[in-house]
Amino acid sequence: MMREALTIAVRTAQPRIVAALAVRFRDLDLAEEAFADACLRAAEVWERDGSPSDSAAWLYRVAERFALQILRARRIRGGLLPDAPDPEPTVEAAMCDDASLIPDDRLRLIFVCCHPAVAAESRAALTLRLICGLSTGEIARAFLVPEPTLAQRLVRAKRKIAEAGIRFEVPEPAAWPERLEAVLSTLEVAYARAHEDAAGTGSHAGFASEMLGLTALLCELLPRDPEVAAFAALVRYAEARRPARVDGEGIMIPLSEQNPALWDRSLIGEADAYLEHAFSIGSAGARGVQAALHGAWCSRLTHDDPPPWPEILKLYDRLLMFRDDPFVRLNRAVAVAEVYGAAMALADIEVLDAARLEGFAPYHAVRADCLRRLSRTKEAIAAYDTALALGSSQAEKLWLQRRRDELR
Known part of the structure; x- marks a missing residue:
C-alpha cells in the first residue's frame, strides 16, 4: 500500500513540484535531482511511519530542503559560511496540510523551456520532461527519434538555459x-x-484533466x-x-462506436464557445481544423446518429494543407476506409514512411484493420501482433x- 501511495503521489505531484523548484532555484538539474531525492526519502520514511495526509506537500518540503543543502554545499566550496541546517522532516511536517504550499509555476516554466535561445527541436522535449514528467524514452517515442x-537534446537545452x-x-x-507556437506544440504532445x-489509468493520465486549467489560463493571457x-x-x-471511452470490462471503445449520451455536454458547450471564438477572431489554422474535427464528432447526440465520416475526411484533407505528416495521413486513412473502402485506405498507408512508423503501434493497428476488412487474415493477425508487442x-x-x- 505504501508503494502504491508513493507511486500515485509521484505521478500526480511531480510536474508541479519540479516546476516550482526550478522557478525558485533557477536550476533545472537541481530541481529534478531534489525531487528524485525526495522520492527516495519518501520510500524510506513512509515505509516506517506511514504516508502523510498531504503527500505532495511532504515531497515538496523535502525536495526544497535537499536543494537548499546542495546550495549551501556550493557556498562552502566558495568560501562562505553555511546557514544552520533545517531540522529533519517528519511525515507530518509543519504546513504539510497547506493546500497552497506548492506554487503552480508550470506555465512560467513552459515559457522558459520554449525560449528562442533553446534549439527548436529541443523545446518541446525539455518541457515534456520537466512539466509533464515524461521519461526520455517516452518522449523519444513521441517524436520518433532514438x-x-x-x-x-535535453542536456544541451538545459545547458543553453543556464x-x-x-x-x-x-x-x-x-x-x-x-x-507561443513552441508552447502550443508542446502542450499538444x-x-x-x-x-x-x-481508461485514464496511465502514469500521465492526470495531465489530461489539468490541461483544462492550463488552456483556460492561456486564453486569458492571449484572448485574441x-x-x-x-x-x-x-x-x-x-x-x-x-466517460464513454471504455466498456464495463475495461476494453477501449473506438470513437465511432461510443455512446454520445455518455459524453459531458457541459464541456462540449465550453468547447463550442471556444471554437466559435477562435473562428470569430482569425482564420482557421491547423488547430482550428483539429478542433473542428473533434467538434464534428461531438455533434452526434445519440448512439443511433451515424458517424460523420464524409465530413471527417474533408476536414483531414484541409488539415493536410497545414500539417502534411505521417500522423495526419494515418488518421485520414481511417476515414478513407469508411468512405471509400479499405483497399484505398491500405494503399494510402503503404506509401507512408514505414521505417519511421515501424515503432508506432497505431500504424500497425490501422493497417491490421484494413487487412482484416480485405479478408487478408494472416497478414492482419501479424499486424495486430506487432501492434500489441509495441x-x-x-x-x-x-x-x-x-x-x-475474432480473426482466429
Whole structure:
C-alpha cells in the first residue's frame, strides 16, 4: 500500500513540484535531482511511519530542503559560511496540510523551456520532461527519434538555459508570439500522451484533466489568438468524451462506436464557445481544423446518429494543407476506409514512411484493420501482433486482442 501511495503521489505531484523548484532555484538539474531525492526519502520514511495526509506537500518540503543543502554545499566550496541546517522532516511536517504550499509555476516554466535561445527541436522535449514528467524514452517515442539522440537534446537545452541566463518568468506580452507556437506544440504532445490511455489509468493520465486549467489560463493571457482558443476547444471536446471511452470490462471503445449520451455536454458547450471564438477572431489554422474535427464528432447526440465520416475526411484533407505528416495521413486513412473502402485506405498507408512508423503501434493497428476488412487474415493477425508487442495501454491492448482473436 505504501508503494502504491508513493507511486500515485509521484505521478500526480511531480510536474508541479519540479516546476516550482526550478522557478525558485533557477536550476533545472537541481530541481529534478531534489525531487528524485525526495522520492527516495519518501520510500524510506513512509515505509516506517506511514504516508502523510498531504503527500505532495511532504515531497515538496523535502525536495526544497535537499536543494537548499546542495546550495549551501556550493557556498562552502566558495568560501562562505553555511546557514544552520533545517531540522529533519517528519511525515507530518509543519504546513504539510497547506493546500497552497506548492506554487503552480508550470506555465512560467513552459515559457522558459520554449525560449528562442533553446534549439527548436529541443523545446518541446525539455518541457515534456520537466512539466509533464515524461521519461526520455517516452518522449523519444513521441517524436520518433532514438532515445540517445533525445537525451543529448535535453542536456544541451538545459545547458543553453543556464549559459544564456534566461529569466524564469513569464515574458512580457511582446515576447509571447515568438514562443507561443513552441508552447502550443508542446502542450499538444503532452495532451496526446496523456489522452492516449483510454481508461485514464496511465502514469500521465492526470495531465489530461489539468490541461483544462492550463488552456483556460492561456486564453486569458492571449484572448485574441485563434490558435490558443482552438486548442482550448480541442481539449474540452476530447475530455468530454472520456466517460464513454471504455466498456464495463475495461476494453477501449473506438470513437465511432461510443455512446454520445455518455459524453459531458457541459464541456462540449465550453468547447463550442471556444471554437466559435477562435473562428470569430482569425482564420482557421491547423488547430482550428483539429478542433473542428473533434467538434464534428461531438455533434452526434445519440448512439443511433451515424458517424460523420464524409465530413471527417474533408476536414483531414484541409488539415493536410497545414500539417502534411505521417500522423495526419494515418488518421485520414481511417476515414478513407469508411468512405471509400479499405483497399484505398491500405494503399494510402503503404506509401507512408514505414521505417519511421515501424515503432508506432497505431500504424500497425490501422493497417491490421484494413487487412482484416480485405479478408487478408494472416497478414492482419501479424499486424495486430506487432501492434500489441509495441505496447499500448491496457484498454487498448484488450481491444486489439479482441479484434485479433475474432480473426482466429
